[in-house]
Each structure stands twice: as C-alpha cells, then as structure tokens.
Amino acid sequence: MPENNVLTVGKLGESGLLSRILPRLRGAKPLLGPGDDAALIAAPGGKFVFTVDTLVENQDFRLYWPSGFETSGFDVGWKSAAQNLSDVNAMGAIATSAVISLTLPHQTPVSWVEDLAEGFSAAMRELGASYCAIGGGDLGQGSELSITAALTGSLATDRPILRSGAKPGDVVAVCGVLGMAAAGLALLDSPVSHLEWSEADRVLVFGQRCPSPPLDSGPEAARAGATAMMDLSDGLLKDGLRMAVASGVGINFQTNTLADDLQKLLSAAQRLGIDPLDWVLGGGEDHGLLATFSSAEALPDGFRAVGTVLEADDGSGDRKVLVDGEAPVSAQGFDHFGG
Amino acid sequence: MPENNVLTVGKLGESGLLSRILPRLRGAKPLLGPGDDAALIAAPGGKFVFTVDTLVENQDFRLYWPSGFETSGFDVGWKSAAQNLSDVNAMGAIATSAVISLTLPHQTPVSWVEDLAEGFSAAMRELGASYCAIGGGDLGQGSELSITAALTGSLATDRPILRSGAKPGDVVAVCGVLGMAAAGLALLDSPVSHLEWSEADRVLVFGQRCPSPPLDSGPEAARAGATAMMDLSDGLLKDGLRMAVASGVGINFQTNTLADDLQKLLSAAQRLGIDPLDWVLGGGEDHGLLATFSSAEALPDGFRAVGTVLEADDGSGDRKVLVDGEAPVSAQGFDHFGG
The missing domain is CATH 3.30.1330.10 (PurM-like, N-terminal domain)
Structure with missing residues (x-):
C-alpha cells in the first residue's frame, strides 16, 4: 500500500x-x-x-x-x-x-x-x-x-439485561439482520472480482464492512421487560447456545420465521454454492440482538420471534439448541482459536 | 518456546x-x-x-x-x-x-x-x-x-489533577523511582548474559519487568493540593515538557536533587558505558508521578523536590524545560514512532 x-x-x-x-x-x-x-x-x-x-x-x-x-x-x-x-x-x-x-x-x-x-x-x-x-x-x-x-x-432501566434470564415458555426474538455479514464475508473472500458485484452484493458486503447494531432496540427491549438479551456477534446458533447454557434452558429456532432473511441472501448463496441457512444460523458479526420475552407480552418494535425457550435438557448436553426440533448438524458459528 | x-x-x-x-x-x-x-x-x-x-x-x-x-x-x-x-x-x-x-x-x-x-x-x-x-x-x-x-x-477528591495546572513558582516534585526501568532495559538489551547479573542488576531489571507505581501517592497528592500531576511513562524531560506545554510554563530540573537516583544506577551505567543522568532524565516506564505543588506547602509523603516551575518562555519555544538552567542536549525520552 x-x-x-x-x-x-x-x-x-x-x-x-x-x-x-x-x-x-x-x-x-x-x-x-x-x-x-x-x-x-x-x-x-x-x-x-x-x-x-x-x-x-x-x-x-x-x-x-x-x-x-x-x-x-x-x-x-x-x-x-x-x-x-x-x-x-x-x-x-x-x-x-x-x-x-x-x-x-x-x-x-x-x-x-x-x-x-x-x-x-x-x-x-x-x-x-x-x-x-x-x-x-x-x-x-x-x-x-x-x-x-x-x-x-x-x-436504560434500573437493571442490566443478562444472558442468564431466559425462562421456559419465553419467546426467542431477534432484532437486526441475520447472515448478512457472513454473506458479505463470503463475497469478499471469493475469487470473483468485486468489480462484478451486483448492487445487492454490495449491500451484503456493506453489512460485513460496516455492521449496523440497532442501538435504540437494546434499551427498548430492557424497558419492554426482556428476560435475557445478548449481542449476535458469533451467529444465532452459537450465541443461542451461550444464552441457553447461561439460563439453564433449551432454545428451539423455527426456520419458517427466517424466510425473509434467507430471501435476501439467496442470490449470492446460489452463486457461491452455499446454503443460505448456514449464513443465517451460523454467520457472525451482524451485531443484532438476541433476546427473550415473556410470551404474554407483545414484542417491542424491531424484534421478531424466531423460536421458543424450552425446559433444560435431559443432562446429555446434546439438545441445548435445536433447529425445528432437531439438533443442528452444521453452522456452529465462530471460535477465535478454531477450538 | x-x-x-x-x-x-x-x-x-x-x-x-x-x-x-x-x-x-x-x-x-x-x-x-x-x-x-x-x-x-x-x-x-x-x-x-x-x-x-x-x-x-x-x-x-x-x-x-x-x-x-x-x-x-x-x-x-x-x-x-x-x-x-x-x-x-x-x-x-x-x-x-x-x-x-x-x-x-x-x-x-x-x-x-x-x-x-x-x-x-x-x-x-x-x-x-x-x-x-x-x-x-x-x-x-x-x-x-x-x-x-x-x-x-x-x-479521591472532588476534582481530577491535570497536567495543565502548574504555576510559576510551584515546586516540581516526583514520587517513585527514576531511571530504574531504563537501566533494566539496557541490561536486558546488553549482550552480557543475564546469568552474570549482580543482585543490584536484578533489582534494576525488576524495575523494568514489574514497575511499581506508587498508588497511594496519586490520591495523596490530590488531597495535598497538587496543582498539576502526570504519570512518568516516557521520562522526566519528555513528560516534563508535556506538563510545561499543557500548563503554559517552563520547568527547571535541578540535577543536584537527583544524586540518590544516580547513585543507584552508577554501577550498571559504568559497566555499560552510559551516563546515568541519561537514564534518570530520559528513561521511561518507571511509572512514578511528576507533580507540582505550591511552594508555600510541605510536600506530601513520598514526594521529593526536583525543580521549579518558571514563567512561560519567550515565545522561541526553546526553553520550556531546562536542566540546571540550561536547555538539555540529550535524553529526550521515548516516541512510539520515533518521530
């Protein structure tokens, strides 16, 4: 340079x-x-x-x-x-x-x-x-x-919102984009020249380069009584697992709630030969919010339901986080040392 | 390793x-x-x-x-x-x-x-x-x-102690060791094996490896009415210059106040062929305190006078920091980019 x-x-x-x-x-x-x-x-x-x-x-x-x-x-x-x-x-x-x-x-x-x-x-x-x-x-x-x-x-309220407060029966919700930063990373890492990116590709890459955490929504979730909350930095499954472990619960993500997220990634995913669900479930660095709320309350603006909190697992340690009721087989998110 | x-x-x-x-x-x-x-x-x-x-x-x-x-x-x-x-x-x-x-x-x-x-x-x-x-x-x-x-x-008090409060006539004082970390660095950097270090050498090297900022003395100086204070991280002359510039004053350091500091470094300095005054005036990383106090007050415990605050310079920019009344010719302290 x-x-x-x-x-x-x-x-x-x-x-x-x-x-x-x-x-x-x-x-x-x-x-x-x-x-x-x-x-x-x-x-x-x-x-x-x-x-x-x-x-x-x-x-x-x-x-x-x-x-x-x-x-x-x-x-x-x-x-x-x-x-x-x-x-x-x-x-x-x-x-x-x-x-x-x-x-x-x-x-x-x-x-x-x-x-x-x-x-x-x-x-x-x-x-x-x-x-x-x-x-x-x-x-x-x-x-x-x-x-x-x-x-x-x-x-914003008299108490911080921790990872450890999720309760069985709570709604699991997210705020912000899912998988966009991972899709952008894949485009950046691809041998296809950036000069050939479509406008839609550039939006995905912008999500990787300049992520946009929804800054009003953290305090808003706190005021709305979120039972648990954390930053989505390492991917929905991995961060979901952290929340489940901290709260002593299980989490089930429903992929039929993720159709809009998948749609945004579909074109780039097809060109790169990747299942866009891997980006949505496993992609880090979007810096949205993962939060849980009592099912009796309406979700605050900006949040959308993506799953439910389950009872703690049976002790086998294998089912803290499920996807459509099954243990996920891929997209485990990011470990800084590959461990 | x-x-x-x-x-x-x-x-x-x-x-x-x-x-x-x-x-x-x-x-x-x-x-x-x-x-x-x-x-x-x-x-x-x-x-x-x-x-x-x-x-x-x-x-x-x-x-x-x-x-x-x-x-x-x-x-x-x-x-x-x-x-x-x-x-x-x-x-x-x-x-x-x-x-x-x-x-x-x-x-x-x-x-x-x-x-x-x-x-x-x-x-x-x-x-x-x-x-x-x-x-x-x-x-x-x-x-x-x-x-x-x-x-x-x-x-510790209702106001922080800044670099910018030194007033002409104030006593310039230090707390903690001077030049020890620089002497330790020189020993570490020397081709002479560490197995040949004397007990006194090891004390100097310890000062570089594990510096000991005098943590009670910062709050104590604040309570005693220090007019200015800063950390000695880059050496007496360089940090003194920063304080002088921030306060719009000059500082004169008197080397006859530094005899004890020089004495501790003499043996290592002679062996390495270095003027120990370079370490005392120019050596960084000791993490003691440089402070100024009204000359009407006794210095708090742990501080010793090393100079006086002068009126601002004549605008030439050449005499913000003096040593025994003269502009120093060496020992300018440490710049992280060598600038």
Missing part, C-alpha cells in the same frame, strides 16, 4: 499523528479528555457498563481480499465502534464514552489512520450513539494493525 | 482458554461480570476516570532478550496492570475496574497465558489496587502477542 512519497505514521511520529487523529474523533463532550492520563466521564446512575473489543488485521479484517476489494481505514474504524456499541446495546444500555488503542505498523499511511478515526466517529453518529464521548486513547507501533476500543454505557 | 507436546491456545480453543484465565483474574467484585456482553461497575461519585494502554510484543516488551533473559507471562500481565494503574493514579484517582483484551498467536502456550493472568492479578494486589474489579475482556488471535487493558477509577 505505501509508496515512497506517502506520509506514513513512522515518518510523522506520535504527536503529529495524534494531532491528525484527535480532531477526527468527534463525539459528545466528556467532562475531561483527551490530553491527560485519563478521561473523566459522567456516570449519572452511579454505575456503568464496561466492555472491550479488539480487531486485528488478517484475523478480524483483511486489508486486501481475494475479490480484489481493499478495506479502508473508515471501515475498520466503523466496525470497531459498531461491535463495541453492540455490546453496550445488548446490556440494555446507552453508550457514554469510548477510549481507543491503536497499534500501527510504521509504514501505515497517515491518511489510512485519519480515515479510521473518521469511520469510528461516523459509526457513533450514524448509528445514533450521540451521548458517547471519546475520552482518549493510546498509540503504539506493532507489526500488525489492530484497534481496541473500550466503551462504557448507562443502563 | 512451544514444543509439540505443549498445550497451546490454538489447541485449547477460546472457551477452554477462558476457563483457565478467568479464575486467575482475581480482584474486587464488580456489580456484574465477566460473562455477559459487558460488566457492570459502581461509580459512587457519579463520574469516573477512564484510560487505556496496550503492550505489544517486540515493541513494548520482548519475549527473548539479547542477555538471554526470557520474559514471563507474569511480567507482561504485571506491566499491563501497572501502566494502566499508573494513569489512574496520576489523575488522583483510585482504580475501580479493568477490562482486558488479549491478542495471542495460536502457538502461545496456555501456561504462558495463565501466567499473564496471574501477573495482572498480582500487580493489582501487591500494588494496592484492592478496589479494582476485573470486569471481563476479549480474546482474539493474531500473529503478534499484545495485551490491552482499559481501567476506570474514582477520584
């Missing part, structure tokens, strides 16, 4: 780079920061939620894809903000502050880093995280690009 | 690794976490300080040194905790919570990661951060080992 006449972070140095990044990290005003050893953040409720997530080059994103597509700094910044905002959302909370740590190879173009800061801020703004202040961060060198963001948030 | 029969993180997988790490991350109890999408942390004062720092292999630490010394996971965990605790300390605050993100090559031995978690917890405990809860974190794979911690803290 860098040519000789490109301004790189190695040439510019730390303080020069900071002066390019900070004006691009726009958000709500913190009580203090950046510029001191730490930022000062308001916590109106006397408590806050706290989360951290890292994106690493060639693990969580590629700069260059088999399709010939190049990932921009903007996309990486957006994705970092989005995945952390999603964790705050999934607690039923509203993001209040972020700090960012960047590890950059010295040959990284300064313009790429500026773009990353723009993407982080754009996600905050366009996803609706308008109360989130950017408090500061850390800059360092490494051989591999990575970005870590830590976010705090304020609860 | 890994042999074929070593259990690596790639073999164990994410959930197995988590089950090894979490029991080793002992701290105060958070309101909630780890296990959900975010932790829930108390902020008794309705506000909190917030900071983040990353350590990257071969940039912030080496696993194998020219001296033959091998860095343990314990040391890296300790250092990550210490440098973040130091940032909280420098605001006049007490750490209340931490989240940790680990990026690990798949061949990393699981025992090394367990050791890292032990080191992080040991630093919390032994440095006195007993109110700090470990809220959770993130695990991911990468080609390069790195650890990012984000910490929050509660102010």
Whole structure:
C-alpha cells in the first residue's frame, strides 16, 4: 500500500499523528479528555457498563481480499465502534464514552489512520450513539494493525439485561439482520472480482464492512421487560447456545420465521454454492440482538420471534439448541482459536 | 518456546482458554461480570476516570532478550496492570475496574497465558489496587502477542489533577523511582548474559519487568493540593515538557536533587558505558508521578523536590524545560514512532 512519497505514521511520529487523529474523533463532550492520563466521564446512575473489543488485521479484517476489494481505514474504524456499541446495546444500555488503542505498523499511511478515526466517529453518529464521548486513547507501533476500543454505557432501566434470564415458555426474538455479514464475508473472500458485484452484493458486503447494531432496540427491549438479551456477534446458533447454557434452558429456532432473511441472501448463496441457512444460523458479526420475552407480552418494535425457550435438557448436553426440533448438524458459528 | 507436546491456545480453543484465565483474574467484585456482553461497575461519585494502554510484543516488551533473559507471562500481565494503574493514579484517582483484551498467536502456550493472568492479578494486589474489579475482556488471535487493558477509577477528591495546572513558582516534585526501568532495559538489551547479573542488576531489571507505581501517592497528592500531576511513562524531560506545554510554563530540573537516583544506577551505567543522568532524565516506564505543588506547602509523603516551575518562555519555544538552567542536549525520552 505505501509508496515512497506517502506520509506514513513512522515518518510523522506520535504527536503529529495524534494531532491528525484527535480532531477526527468527534463525539459528545466528556467532562475531561483527551490530553491527560485519563478521561473523566459522567456516570449519572452511579454505575456503568464496561466492555472491550479488539480487531486485528488478517484475523478480524483483511486489508486486501481475494475479490480484489481493499478495506479502508473508515471501515475498520466503523466496525470497531459498531461491535463495541453492540455490546453496550445488548446490556440494555446507552453508550457514554469510548477510549481507543491503536497499534500501527510504521509504514501505515497517515491518511489510512485519519480515515479510521473518521469511520469510528461516523459509526457513533450514524448509528445514533450521540451521548458517547471519546475520552482518549493510546498509540503504539506493532507489526500488525489492530484497534481496541473500550466503551462504557448507562443502563436504560434500573437493571442490566443478562444472558442468564431466559425462562421456559419465553419467546426467542431477534432484532437486526441475520447472515448478512457472513454473506458479505463470503463475497469478499471469493475469487470473483468485486468489480462484478451486483448492487445487492454490495449491500451484503456493506453489512460485513460496516455492521449496523440497532442501538435504540437494546434499551427498548430492557424497558419492554426482556428476560435475557445478548449481542449476535458469533451467529444465532452459537450465541443461542451461550444464552441457553447461561439460563439453564433449551432454545428451539423455527426456520419458517427466517424466510425473509434467507430471501435476501439467496442470490449470492446460489452463486457461491452455499446454503443460505448456514449464513443465517451460523454467520457472525451482524451485531443484532438476541433476546427473550415473556410470551404474554407483545414484542417491542424491531424484534421478531424466531423460536421458543424450552425446559433444560435431559443432562446429555446434546439438545441445548435445536433447529425445528432437531439438533443442528452444521453452522456452529465462530471460535477465535478454531477450538 | 512451544514444543509439540505443549498445550497451546490454538489447541485449547477460546472457551477452554477462558476457563483457565478467568479464575486467575482475581480482584474486587464488580456489580456484574465477566460473562455477559459487558460488566457492570459502581461509580459512587457519579463520574469516573477512564484510560487505556496496550503492550505489544517486540515493541513494548520482548519475549527473548539479547542477555538471554526470557520474559514471563507474569511480567507482561504485571506491566499491563501497572501502566494502566499508573494513569489512574496520576489523575488522583483510585482504580475501580479493568477490562482486558488479549491478542495471542495460536502457538502461545496456555501456561504462558495463565501466567499473564496471574501477573495482572498480582500487580493489582501487591500494588494496592484492592478496589479494582476485573470486569471481563476479549480474546482474539493474531500473529503478534499484545495485551490491552482499559481501567476506570474514582477520584479521591472532588476534582481530577491535570497536567495543565502548574504555576510559576510551584515546586516540581516526583514520587517513585527514576531511571530504574531504563537501566533494566539496557541490561536486558546488553549482550552480557543475564546469568552474570549482580543482585543490584536484578533489582534494576525488576524495575523494568514489574514497575511499581506508587498508588497511594496519586490520591495523596490530590488531597495535598497538587496543582498539576502526570504519570512518568516516557521520562522526566519528555513528560516534563508535556506538563510545561499543557500548563503554559517552563520547568527547571535541578540535577543536584537527583544524586540518590544516580547513585543507584552508577554501577550498571559504568559497566555499560552510559551516563546515568541519561537514564534518570530520559528513561521511561518507571511509572512514578511528576507533580507540582505550591511552594508555600510541605510536600506530601513520598514526594521529593526536583525543580521549579518558571514563567512561560519567550515565545522561541526553546526553553520550556531546562536542566540546571540550561536547555538539555540529550535524553529526550521515548516516541512510539520515533518521530
């Protein structure tokens, strides 16, 4: 990527780079920061939620894809903000502050880093995280690009919504898209040139590059009495299994509720020779919400029923998560170490 | 480091690794976490300080040194905790919570990661951060080992102590060791085998491996009315310059106040052919405190005067920081991009 006449972070140095990044990290005003050893953040409720997530080059994103597509700094910044905002959302909370740590190879173009800061801020703004202040961060060198963001948030209700509250008989519901980021990833990873993508393909790839967690819906679900909730980061089956284990219940997903999700992916799936249900059930990184609600209540806006909570399994450990009443045979979601 | 029969993180997988790490991350109890999408942390004062720092292999630490010394996971965990605790300390605050993100090559031995978690917890405990809860974190794979911690803290007084409050006539004081981590780094980097280190050498190397920020002294300085304060992470001259610029003042360091610091480094410096003043003035990573106090007040326990705050410079930009009244000619401290 860098040519000789490109301004790189190695040439510019730390303080020069900071002066390019900070004006691009726009958000709500913190009580203090950046510029001191730490930022000062308001916590109106006397408590806050706290989360951290890292994106690493060639693990969580590629700069260059088999399709010939190049990932921009903007996309990486957006994705970092989005995945952390999603964790705050999934607690039923509203993001209040972020700090960012960047590890950059010295040959990284300064313009790429500026773009990353723009993407982080754009996600905050366009996803609706308008109360989130950017408090500061850390800059360092490494051989591999990575970005870590830590976010705090304020609860929308007097309690956080946990994974562990699902009760037999509850409705299992999702909010946001399913399988889109996985379909986009498959397109990026395909040898078919990105220049041949259809408009519909580009929408799927955008879902991978710039996921859109539904930020109003986490607090809304909390106010509507969600019994359990979590972020859909590793796929419906894998995240569903985590919720089932945490709650001591089983979950049955009904695929007839997923027809619209499948329809959106059908064309790309056929071209790539993939069952779109694998993307819908197993695809991660969509950053929607998986939540359970009492069946006596109407679902809040944006949520749609995709299954039901069952009694705990019989102890065999084999049926915590079912699909149409059967144990699923594929699409197990994503393990960061392949374990 | 890994042999074929070593259990690596790639073999164990994410959930197995988590089950090894979490029991080793002992701290105060958070309101909630780890296990959900975010932790829930108390902020008794309705506000909190917030900071983040990353350590990257071969940039912030080496696993194998020219001296033959091998860095343990314990040391890296300790250092990550210490440098973040130091940032909280420098605001006049007490750490209340931490989240940790680990990026690990798949061949990393699981025992090394367990050791890292032990080191992080040991630093919390032994440095006195007993109110700090470990809220959770993130695990991911990468080609390069790195650890990012984000910490929050509660102010000890009703205001944070900033870099920008130094006033002409104030006493410039430090708390903690100076130059020890730099001397330790030089020993680690020297071709002389670590097996030949003296007991005094090992103390210096310990200062680099496991720095000891004076955690009671940040809040104590705040209560004593410090006018400005910051963490000594990049060296007395460079951090002094930052404070001078933020405060719009000059600073004069008096080397006759540094005799004890120099004495501790003399033997190692002579052997390595280095002026120990370079370590004392320019060495980073000691994580002591640099603070200014009104000259009318006694310094709080643990602080010693090392200079005075001067009027702002004449606009030439050349004399923000002086040493014995002269512009320093070397020892400019550390820039993460060499800029």
